[in-house]
Amino acid sequence: MGYIEIEKVSKWYKKDHLIIKDLTLSVAKGEFLVIVGPSGCGKSTLLRMIAGLEEINSGVIKIEDEVVNNLSPADRDIAMVFQNYALYPHMNVYKNLSYGLKNRKVPKDIIDKKVKETSKLLQIEELLDRKPSELSGGQRQRVAMGRAIIREPKAFLFDEPLSNLDAKLRHQMRLEIRKLHDKLGITSIYVTHDQVEAMTLADRIVVMNGGRVEQIGTPDEIYNTPASIFVAKFMGTPPMNIFQMKISDGKIDFFGTSVEISNPDGMVFVGIRPEAIQDARSDIVIEVLVTMVERLGSENIIYGECQGEQIVIKSKKMPEKNNSMQFYLSKESIYIFS
Numbered sequence: 001m002g003y004i005e006i007e008k009v010s011k012w013y014k015k016d017h018l019i020i021k022d023l024t025l026s027v028a029k030g031e032f033l034v035i036v037g038p039s040g041c042g043k044s045t046l047l048r049m050i051a052g053l054e055e056i057n058s059g060v061i062k063i064e065d066e067v068v069n070n071l072s073p074a075d076r077d078i079a080m081v082f083q084n085y086a087l088y089p090h091m092n093v094y095k096n097l098s099y100g101l102k103n104r105k106v107p108k109d110i111i112d113k114k115v116k117e118t119s120k121l122l123q124i125e126e127l128l129d130r131k132p133s134e135l136s137g138g139q140r141q142r143v144a145m146g147r148a149i150i151r152e153p154k155a156f157l158f159d160e161p162l163s164n165l166d167a168k169l170r171h172q173m174r175l176e177i178r179k180l181h182d183k184l185g186i187t188s189i190y191v192t193h194d195q196v197e198a199m200t201l202a203d204r205i206v207v208m209n210g211g212r213v214e215q216i217g218t219p220d221e222i223y224n225t226p227a228s229i230f231v232a233k234f235m236g237t238p239p240m241n242i243f244q245m246k247i248s249d250g251k252i253d254f255f256g257t258s259v260e261i262s263n264p265d266g267m268v269f270v271g272i273r274p275e276a277i278q279d280a281r282s283d284i285v286i287e288v289l290v291t292m293v294e295r296l297g298s299e300n301i302i303y304g305e306c307q308g309e310q311i312v313i314k315s316k317k318m319p320e321k322n323n324s325m326q327f328y329l330s331k332e333s334i335y336i337f338s
């Protein structure tokens with residue numbers, strides 16, 4: 001039994017246009033669940049429904065075995081952290097942190113103690129007198145997190161909380177969020193566009209597409225055993241190469257190499273991750289005409305053509321444009337989607 005249960009939940013604004021379609025999801029107590037999916041697939045809507053900020057049209061949401069469909073956001077005891085921080089601009093950090101507790105008539109000395117603890121945890125003790133406009137993006141984000149933590153809620157919901165920060169700060173905050181989670185163990189649902197965030201933060205990842213769940217699994221499962229071409233192409237940068245090929249007599253002709261495939265004969269989609277294509281000799285050799293190279297520093301992304309098909313390769317090699325080059329891959333690195 002999950003700590004947060006979403007059972008056959010649907011949401012529509014217009015009856016003939018479902019935003020969330022019969023979605024079922026179970027989140028374990030203490031779990032860090034990350035939701036990814038393309039823009040408009042319903043991630044924020046799902047979070048808002050769990051928080052009670054958005055009504056659901058059918059289905060049931062339970063928190064700790066209690067049906068919360070008709071509970072107000074305040075009664076659900078869930079804290080939400082948004083991309084735009086949503087701090088009160090006219091209040092200083094101390095007041096931003098303590099506002100919710102004060103509203104609930106928590107005694108002043110306890111508020112004081114909690115603000116001290118929380119600001120220490122997030123290293124914002126020096127900033128308590130400042131207004132949000134006097135803080136950097138990262139500091140504001142910490143205050144927003146502090147405001148969520150201080151309430152000791154049943155769960156945290158994060159909606160792309162780091163997407164306004166620069167890459168370095170995002171990395172730092174990512175590590176801190178994971179550390180905080182390890183320390184506090186509060187059930188968390190975290191929406192992000194950032195694959196690295198998803199892979200590194202998640203106990204489990206939910207890949208959503210068009211209001212449905214495409215796959216739920218550990219980061220390893222999502223990356224190594226994608227359930228569909230959609231998941232395969234969504235997780236991994238650059239995305240997996242996909243070629244349409246024909247299995248006949250139990251084999252495909254993979255750009256000149258015959259490879260045995262256990263699927264039944266017929267047309268299939270064959271997937272190869274750009275990072276699975278190697279410089280060192282292996283089972284399969286492919287001849288690639290290099291059309292463009294992007295330098296990333298530690299490695300390069302090579303765009304090319306293989307028997308007229310477009311192919312993307314991650315490699316340490318730095319080939320010249322318009323040259324032909326040999327690359328290798330092992331038979332085990334081939335994915336088949338039927």
Ligand SMILES: Nc1ncnc2c1ncn2[C@@H]1O[C@H](COP(=O)(O)OP(=O)(O)OP(=O)(O)O)[C@@H](O)[C@H]1O
Binds near residue numbers: 046
């Ligand atoms: N109030 C509304 N009325 C009508 N349609 C809406 C409303 N709010 C959201 N939608 C639609 O619901 C769909 C899901 O929106 P949602 O904000 O959940 O997407 P998302 O996955 O969070 O996208 P993003 O990654 O861009 O934040 C979108 O097609 C959006 O246009």
Ligand SMILES: [Mg+2]
Binds near residue numbers: 043044045159
């Ligand atoms: Mg959103």
